[in-house]
Amino acid sequence: MTPEELLEKAGSTDYLKLKEEHEKISYMRYKKPNQYWLSKLLGVSKPVNYKDGSDAELIETKKMVRKKLETIHGSVRNTVELESLSGDHLNVGDVVDLSSDFERSGLAVIAKLPDSIVDARYTLINQYGEIEFVSRYQTGVRIPNVFPKGWFEHSILEESQFVDPDSGLASIGKPYYKLEDKIGKDKLFDSAMSKATVNLGDSNVKTYIVPSLLAEIISKELTGIINKAWDILPMMNLKLEVLHNILQCNESPIVLSFRQLYEAAKITDLEELAKGLTSKKEDTINKTYEKLLRKLQKTVSVSNQFNSVTLGKPIIGSVERFYKTTIQEYYAFIMSVRKNDQIFHHQSSENSPSYVTVVPLNRIVQFNKMVKHFKENPIEYEMMSIYVNKLLATNSETLTSVDVNKDQFDEPEYYPVLIDALKLYTADSFHDGVLESFLMKIVRSLKPYKNIDITRTGIYELLLNLKEITPTEDPSKWWYDAMLPGSGLSSKADMEQELYDRITPQNLSTYVDMEHDIQKDREVYNDVIYCIDSENPLEIDDGISIKRLEDKKYLVSSFIADPSSYLTPDSVISEIAFERGSTLYLPELSDMRAITMLPKVFADEIQMGYTDKPSRVLRVSFTVDLKNGVIEPLPDNNDIGFGIAHKFVRVDYGSVNEILSESIESNKILCSISDTTKIDSTKLKNDLKDLYNVSEFMATSAIKNGRSDMSNSLRFGREIEEITADNNNRIKLEFKEVEKKFQSKTQEGEQTQSERLVSEIMVQSNHIAAQFLSRNNIPGLFKYFEELPVSESVKSAIHHLKSKTSINSEDNIKDNSSFKDALLLREFMTRSAFSVEPARHAMLNLDSYATVTSPLRRFTDMINHWQLHSFKSHGQPMFKKSNMAYMVAQLTAKNEILSRIQRKTDGSYTFKALKQLQEEQKNNGSKTAVSFKCIVNRNPTDDGEVSVILMDYGVRGVLRTSWYALGKGITDEKLDGEGKMKQKKLLSDIEVGDIIENAIIEDVDLLDGSIVLTSELV
Template identity: 25%
Template sequence: MNVLCATRRLHSSRLSFRALQKQRRSRTKNKNENPSFGTTPLKKEEIKLINKLFLSRTSGLEPDLEIKELADIEKDYNERYLKRIIWPSKRWYEHDWKDRSTKILGMERFSKNLINGAKPNFNKRNEGITFHTQELLESPLKVGDIVLLKSNATELSMCVALPESADDPRYTFATIKGNLLFSTRSSINLRIPYSIPNGIANLITREIPHGFNPIGVIKSSINETFILPTVTRQHITSLKPFTVSHIAWEELPLTIKKLEVLHRFLQNPLGWYQIPFFQLVHLVDTIDMSSCNDRKYMKTLIDNSKNDSYNNLDASRCLSTYWAIIEQQETNMWGDIQRNSCSMSPISVTVNPLKAYQHFNDYLVCGTKQKDLDKIGQVTRLMNEKNYTIIKEKYPEFMSMLKDYASGNLNQNSQVAVLISAFLRKLNYYKDMDVSKTVCYKLLQEIDPTQFFDNILLFNHDLNLSNSSNLGQSNKQLYALCGPQISADADRVDFGNLRVYCIDSETAHEIDDGISIINKGNGIYSLSIHIADPSILFSGASEIQGPLNDDVFKLAMEKSFTTYLPDIVEPLLPNTYSEAADLGKNGQVTNAMTFTVNVKTLPDETLHVLYDTFDIKLSKIRNFPKVTYSRVNKILQSSDYSNPSVKQDLEDLHKIARALRNNRMKNGGAVVFGEGFNKGMIEFFEEGQAEVKNVKFIDQEETPATLLVSELMILTNTLCGWFFKKNNIPGIYRSYNKLLLGSKATMEYMSLQSSTKSGVSPSIKDMTRVSSLMNSSVYTSKPRMHEMIGAQQYLTVTSPLRRFPDLLNHFQIHRFLKKLPFVFNDEKLQNLIWHIQSRADILKKMSRAINTYWTLEYLQKAIFENPNKRFDVMITSVPNNGVVNCLFPDMSFARGKLKLKKGMPYPVIGDTVTNCRIVKLESLDGILYLEA
């Protein structure tokens, strides 16, 4: 057997028997060695005979491999290395890096020594990165930016390519090891703006066929692979991500300790609130741990951080702070990290009260580790026995955990998920169910039927509603006790009996805008947009220090917006303030802020806005003809109306509004969404005596009245942006930047703009195709362009009763007109922007979640009544392992995942797949799975 193995080994290695020599043996002191141990060399004839008779018979037992000489192996290796590694690096270095001054060591031509050799001269290798936080809001994601991906959350990656088309809107990212990942912007948890050396055209290249198996990565087609050249990885894409990640990991233990200390002083015992993420990073950066036990020092540190400039931050500090928060979420110290979709970075963190942290650790974690008598075991036994009364009496913390999980307050805590999962596994009815908000709510209701809520998501701590915490109750009481303090303004302009049209819905909670028009002849009209003026209702409003010490003003700043949800509305200001400032009370003299401008209409139905006539006045108005959206539509559509002057005013306003819309589309590049964009919006209706809310769906349609109001409000905000910039008034603007895209994707977006210019509004299919190529608007303290609206600057002033940025801008206008110091300077505004944007993002996220909840509840009822019901869906993503994202075209908030049939052609974004079946639905979690 040994001879056979030896022979095969010789055969498989292709060694010649001629090369074998007699085995040499070292000398030994054993003189009784066996002389027959030696071997006699084989003769040529014997070797030939072995090859012919023996090895030929056994060759079929070996794998069918090509056996090569060492020299051939080395030659093949060198050729593969040359074509796979060297040539791509050479082509990239010499053709895609065009600026010699920024090249490595100034070398114009490529050298093999650049791989694993020369160090770059354009950056110090071991230094981190600092960046300006405003860049996150003002510049879109670009090639070179460093990101933390959800799928690669323990180290940074670099963006190396932009989306190529609407059919595949994914970016390309390179990990530190050089792996290429394809994903959308929503996969980014944190972004660090970074600029690669000048002159680099591309970071990745298409792999050119080279006769060997490809080493690149497939993106959209199996016939095309992409590679990151080795020299690119070593000198560009991995260098800074590795350095920043490494420093952040080293800093992490100290950062965790600093956050533990900061939390003790930041937490509010009354309830939950948000702190801007970058303020928290700044505190981690500046805290002196040797003084952290000094309460006076800590209070001063935190107070100063609200006014400090924390625009330039260290990237490693941001990353280590983010990782530390994730770590401490497991102990319920911090709540959700709010992410902004425009900046693609954390914008705020929910600070949990200390009692929530202690409650979690004392009752839930420690309490469930007791031997044999752990709380899970006890509650499980009582649940299976249906002894709900004892559970309610003895384990209120367990009930609280279920309620918090169902309302979305513990989603980021994996320990809670493990506890609930262990509990479910022991229950007879729930043992096969996944942990979800829906299941926890069902459990909560089973134990205590009084815990029925129309919508348990309203108890989410991020919403900060009056019913969600003691802090919310305290704020509600403050609003109930405070009344407005009206300041006298002797220099207001009285507009007398000028008709002011306050056009709003019949159910409007606040009426804060009105419109009037005067025909001056020769195609010139004077437009006046009158806006409610609540700024005079706060104490200190007319004094030098302003209203910064007014409790209602401070609380309005915290709230930032009126909360509009399908089932609840919580106003920005107390009802007494809204009632005192509301417009629309006919015959009652009302203070307002009036924005006036002349426009000239031309025979071809175009229009010129005469900017030099724009003026802002503090005013008094009293004549409010009763109009609503529906009434205005009837008047405009009626050929005979009892009040011809009112009809003429509204017709002139509608004509001007249409011309303003055309101006924005043709000259400003604005994109106006077409019919069907907001379909299936939630509305409740009452039916009989049922306590359960009944849902119906309405489509938001543009009417002549809504066009009239929206265009004149857009005009006012655009003019105010121009006015603030011209007069150097610090204010809060709203801006929109287009995404940076590949050439084909850019052309597809421009095609959408061209269609809009020609009067063709995009369909829902068009919008679905390009939605991933569109950015989000943001608040900013800089007068930047709003490209979606088509305005050079856009500063909102038209809803001061509903939006704090508008209220703040009103204060700035008051100070400008009265020649008083501004309430907010640029630095204060920059810091305040993060809080305002955070509140806007939270309300948008929760509004989406709650609308989704009610939509899925409706679908749940529909499939319960008809289990065989089928649906048509529209595709919104590229396929991933046979699964795509989809939406219901007639229900804006019904979005889910569709599993495609095996063998069916993959659909593209915008395609409709018919006859789909719902296979899983969790309404509180927003989970909707379908099969084709």
């Protein structure tokens, strides 16, 4: 039947029925939700009618709605302050980017905070006007306060309240599954899963919608940001390419704060540079670049790596604190950095990227030449494959690399370059699809790797089998961002370490003026100072004293080493220390025990703890009144002072625990200390007892007053204290053991009495220092902890979980919180950060906090020392707020890098040790592999991965379930649709806090140090 015949047959009744049905569906799906939302927006009780009969009427309605939104709640912001971009505290109205690559944009706005403590997902409206349910850790770059919060009140609606259940209408809303969507997954898959849920009759799954009027307004705003950013992008790309030429150093990667690079791009005027850069004269081009470099040095404080290698990083810099930029321009910059990720290495998925690493141009050129050479000479693939296969065959028959004679083969020209590229690949140091494809082609040609999945761990093992690296080398040393000495990646880092290594006790004064002192008059302190630390500390930078003033009232002081008094901010050592940020502690089996912030010889000379050796110190003092329950700083600014101390008692934690518990060994220990220091053993014992009682009182008071300390619950099993290797390069894990008799009453099972003693006094000392800075209007580096914005229901649940930590009548802490409680709370915790002004530390429940107690290993503390020195000596600070803001950006970036290195290193070595256990059991003929317990610490994602923590080891892992295997096509092909959904149901039943037995170690994620596991149980 032709269309004309069908039309003739169809009567007006059919048409009217169709029209009526269409209007009914449109009313339920669109108009009714819009009317409900508008009534809430306008504050009226009845549904609000609006005109939508024609396109013109609908356009006018949208204009009216937007005007009402702006009148009642405010307008969409077009600008953002750069300073507000730091942090990860998401709130309603913030825009986040759900993509992390250049190929696609994925802007969305936070429309609703999580409703439940057991499900930390935010409700987002994306650029298409659709709903997404996403956890904080899956959101990317954050731009705060773009939309007014009020726009989203009552905007997320349960679909069932508008659709007649007897209508037979299929759902168009977003299903709220228990499993979390993996961001970036194909929308078709999402749709298929929705249908599967409906087909199985899962009526428990609720669906949610956004009023279409609001969805279209949001979609228009977000796509407008994206479109404008794309317009700006070509110019931004040109700017970054020009900047790379002067910011890069052929001798080393260079780390810049994210803000530095953005401001550099902002002030780069391409029109001004065009004439010079397009000149045919090399000298003119170089002078143009040098002129731009001088401008950047003056404006954004970059160092000169253009025509020299500069050691360290300039300390004296300045940034405009309240610098504003348009949101579109900032997003264009984000996109441009992603596009140029071969030359600017960065963490694209971070909420607030803190740094970028400028990749050396010669590395890029070197790898491009190699790929081009092989492409033009295909025979080279075969030659390289033959050579590497011969090496693998030879090495498999030898015990040591000494036995391998590479000279018996002709080494291909690009073999060393290939090895460098493989090392960088294991450490995620480049994002170059062409180079990765080239490496995979080479590796696939090797006999052992033809039919297996090629992972970064597999490449690492290939390097081991080629004897190009040692079994104790950690891949993080080849991470561009790390810039570690001895890595082969940074001549700059090597030169800085060589400078440190050249310093000896005999020539120290050549490098540091040991007579220089900011303080002209120093008081001599005669206090007995207890330096309590581990048995073999790298350095001793603090000690404590106590003096009884009256019954149950004490003067407590902490004494801290004073390196800043010897150094000026413009010295080379200061600038190297600033670039390092803090001491990086490494496992004993690595090439270095630690990469120290300051030269080891200098730190050894000025550290505390040497009996009768005068040492410059910062003293922080306060009184503790146990009777009245009062802790106070000394009046008249006497709580902070600089002087000379000489009565040191050096004692380790274990010995103090023995003394406090009055064990059999305690008298022997006291006599030994007394013989060394000539201090009466009774005084030693009484002082330590008093210090412990004071610290326990301080801890109890802090918890009573609202300190939130869930760290005790988050730690469980055994804490890895040391990672070593035996003569056969077998990795050994050594665990911290805390005897019951030595446990602190306020931190049972975790901290010993001596550790609690020291930590409480140091926390209070940092608080006193912050109060001093604040009281005297001195800019400082204040550490703060901002609470995450949460819904009322979550706030109530958090309060309930925290209240499980209580104090009994004997003032002992009773922790009834479970590990599950702590994991749930952790999802609503933010990271600590630095501010140049006093800010509340919510975790410690302190109005201000500024670290000063570890200046030998933390540069933040050295900066605060300089500020205190200058004020005490000259009545004014050394640095202004704009200087401090620059330092905050630099040190935030460095702290992020160091914490990543630590995570990667710990995860890598723990994986090796546990993998060895599995292999040994297998080699011994056991039919069952060594298995491990792990605890679920986040809700599963719908791709079948579960975030876990290994019990007894405390390291993070990813458990890949049978559903993950199904998604990869590696499970039983006979499973029908119902069988597959049963597997998914099994996954959805997993909850935070569940224990999974019999997990087997498969791999390690070298990118973040997470151990990859599987289990037959899920």
